Amino acid sequence: MARAIELSIESVRSGGGPFGAVIVREGKIVAEAFNQVTAKNDPTAHAEVIAIRQACAKLGVFDLKDYELYTSCEPCPMCLGAIYWARLSRIYFANTAKDAAKIGFDDSFIYRELKLPHARRRIQTTQMMREEALAGFRAWAAKSDKISY
16 A cells, blocks of 8 residues: 555656556566546546556556455546456455535536436437447357457
C-alpha cells in the first residue's frame, strides 16, 4: 500500500490526479501505475486500469485471479468493473470514495445513473438494431474453439 500511496503523490507532482495502484502476487509487485487521465487525454487512464493493462501485458494473460490490487483510493465504478473482469483475488484501498468526493472526484452520480431506466439517464441512451447485433452473439455461441472469459 505504501507504494500505491507514493505513486499517488508522484502523480500529483507530475500534474495528474492523486491516485496510485500496484498489482501484487506473493508479496512482489508485478505492475504499478498512477493516474494519467490528463497526461494522456484519456478518461480511462485511471491508475487501476493502467496497472491491470500492464500486468496482463507483462504476464501474457487476461485473468489475474491469483493477484491482489493495492490502490490509494477506493476504486471508481469503471475501475471496479475492470477489477472484476480481470478477476483479481483481493482489493486493498486507502482513501474512501467519500474522501475523493471531498476533493472533487465524486463518482456517486454514476452509481445513481446505473439504477435509472435508460430513458431517464443524463446521457441519452437508445437501443437499436438488436436483431442484427444478435448475429455476433450467435457466432460466438456456435464457435467451438473460443477462449471463454
